[in-house]
Amino acid sequence: MASRFVDRAVIHVTAGNGGNGCASVHREKFKPLGGPDGGNGGHGGDVLLVVDPGVHTLLDFHFRPHARAGNGKQGQGGNRSGAAGEPLELRVPDGTVVLDEDGAVLADLVGAGTTFVAAKGGRGGLGNAALASRARKAPGFALLGEPGESRDLVLELRSVADVGLVGFPSAGKSSLISVLSAARPKIADYPFTTLVPNLGVVTAGDTVFTMADVPGLIPGASEGKGLGLDFLRHIERCAVLVHVVDCATYEPGRDPVSDVDAIEDELARYTPALGGELAERPRVIVLNKVDVPDAADLADLVRPEFEARGLRVFEVSTVAHRGLRELTFALGEIVEGYRAAQPPPTPTKIVLRPEPVDDSGFTVEADPDEPGGFVVRGARPERWVRQTNFANDEAVGYLADRLNRLGVEDELARRGAVPGSPVTIGDMTFEWEPSTPAGTAAQLSGRGNDTRLEQRTRVSAAERKEARRIRREGEPEDEPAPGAERQPRAESGEDTGE
Incomplete structure (x- = not known):
């Protein structure tokens, strides 16, 4: 069978999903509610394109256009984090150009070992041990793993010839x-x-x-x-x-x-x-x-x-x-x-692009498909929604607190949102209920708190000290002389036995 030369291929790459975090509470004899110990989920594997001098054609991608990396494992109790997903390396010839669906050049892979991240793996969800704080000492929820990136790419081989x-x-x-x-x-x-x-x-x-x-x-x-x-x-x-x-x-x-x-x-x-x-x-x-x-x-x-x-x-x-x-x-x-x-080759430099300090990280726009509705766009709000388990009320409360701290509620109020207005973030649409009613200086309700820790039965040291002071102040001033007999006092309506 004659060999075939393929210099153009369309591939469908999917990175691995992140593992879910674990919601677990440490249990030990005589230690109920010993603290959260749920581990984090593992990150999903990336899909990488690596230049291999031994590869001269895109024939493999012509017959196998679908590629998927490994998923991250779920976290476990005992502060055990899940394993990260296995990355997938796809070997491409020297001179391969990566384009998106619109024909824009994403990468020009020239030189042995040159690597391009074709699809980024999803983040692993945090376990309840990582979510614990002073206000939320034992969270009863964990974050979900983020789905891996999925893309359609066009690979074109452009010969490296003089x-x-x-x-x-x-x-x-x-x-x-x-x-x-x-x-x-x-x-x-x-x-x-x-x-x-x-x-x-x-x-x-x-x-x-x-x-x-x-x-x-x-x-x-x-x-x-x-x-x-x-x-x-x-x-x-x-x-x-x-x-x-x-x-x-x-x-x-x-x-x-x-x-x-x-x-x-x-x-x-x-x-x-x-x-x-x-x-x-x-x-x-x-x-x-x-x-x-x-x-x-x-x-x-x-x-x-x-x-x-x-x-x-x-x-x-x-x-x-x-x-x-x-x-x-x-x-x-x-x-x-x-x-x-030609200019001399220079080593690849790592470029850090910090976000501006005044960048809120989100935008609020009117929803064109929903009268009176709003659409919130931004990397952080959309990621938080994807990682939220909406079957858990405490997790939903945690999401609401994060959005409020980010300033989403203030921006919605400024844009004219009223309680009950439909708000869309990512793939989720819900009715907006502000944490702080308009015109009222109300304190946040603490919807993310764990009610199990509010049931305290142990007496504190300050309470014991106060009880001891009250007992001392309530003793009679005239004490009987040493050796004197104490006469029993009869209660009203009680038989003394005489």
């Missing part, structure tokens, strides 16, 4: 790369013989560079005709573009000058997604098949016109191995000059 060979089908590009390097592409005398880009390594003295044979271009390639649209991306990284012109063609209406102009028109219409203009890359003209007498005469005729445009022209024959050495060293010189002009 020299790109462009030209009409059957111009001799594959034959040229076969005699200049150790590449052995399939060669035949019919159009579109080359169906995949071929890469070859060329040595010119002390200079070593790579050469890419791009499948033949035809007029209209930038609009999807022929094979050009799928493979134009492979020339985006090239330092120099080489026009391979067939001087021995027998097709009517074609000549070397018109062929080069047609290819240049297609290159001008193609907009590289990585930025930059192909018009800025140096050009070299290769007049091929000059071993044919008529082709040699035609090359002598068109050579002055190309040189008048400032282009370097080489007459070569892949069959007779004519002019190849001069071409090789000329390309090596251009590549060396291009490499010297």
Whole structure:
């Protein structure tokens, strides 16, 4: 079975979900309610794209487009946190470009080991031990794990080559790369013989560079005709573009000058997604098949016109191995000059972008679908809603307290919200009930408190001291003399036994 080359694939990646936190209370003999000891849930695993020099195609993603990382484990009692989910590493070729569904470039993966986080794993939920505070000493709830990120990404392979060979089908590009390097592409005398880009390594003295044979271009390639649209991306990284012109063609209406102009028109219409203009890359003209007498005469005729445009022209024959050495060293010189002009590589810097101190972290807008309703957007409020177990009243009260401290209730009141107004945060819609009624300086109700700890039966030291003082002050002032008999006192209506 022949191997397949795939340079574009659509993948669906899903990171692991975070594990739920644990709501547990320490239990020991003679120690009821010994304190919260629920552990945190583990974080979900990330989906990573890693450049592997041993991978040369996106074929694996063509057959297996779905990828999912491991989920985090749930926390347990005894302050035992759940295990983190296993990250998933996807190996991609060098030169892979990651795009979103809208075609925007997210990452350009060049260099062995380069890593991109395709999907971020969800956070693990906090256990009740981490949620304990002075006001909430033993929370009866825990936070839920956050779902992992799910994305649809487009992977495109753009060959990392120094020299790109462009030209009409059957111009001799594959034959040229076969005699200049150790590449052995399939060669035949019919159009579109080359169906995949071929890469070859060329040595010119002390200079070593790579050469890419791009499948033949035809007029209209930038609009999807022929094979050009799928493979134009492979020339985006090239330092120099080489026009391979067939001087021995027998097709009517074609000549070397018109062929080069047609290819240049297609290159001008193609907009590289990585930025930059192909018009800025140096050009070299290769007049091929000059071993044919008529082709040699035609090359002598068109050579002055190309040189008048400032282009370097080489007459070569892949069959007779004519002019190849001069071409090789000329390309090596251009590549060396291009490499010297590039800025030196710098190590990746870690950039910290702190949030502004006056950034509230949320916005409140009128709900276009609900009259009198409001929509709260923000990373923190939406994450808090996802991590709340709405079947637990105490957890809902904790969410309300967090939103109030963040300023959501004040902003809702300022925007005209009234009790009962529908408020949407993330996927949850609920009726707004303010903690502090308007115009009343009321204290917060403490909806997140654990009522179990409010049932105190133990007498404090201050209460015992006060009871002892009251007993001392209540004793009679006249004490009987030592040795005197105490006469029993009869209660009213009680028989003394006399």
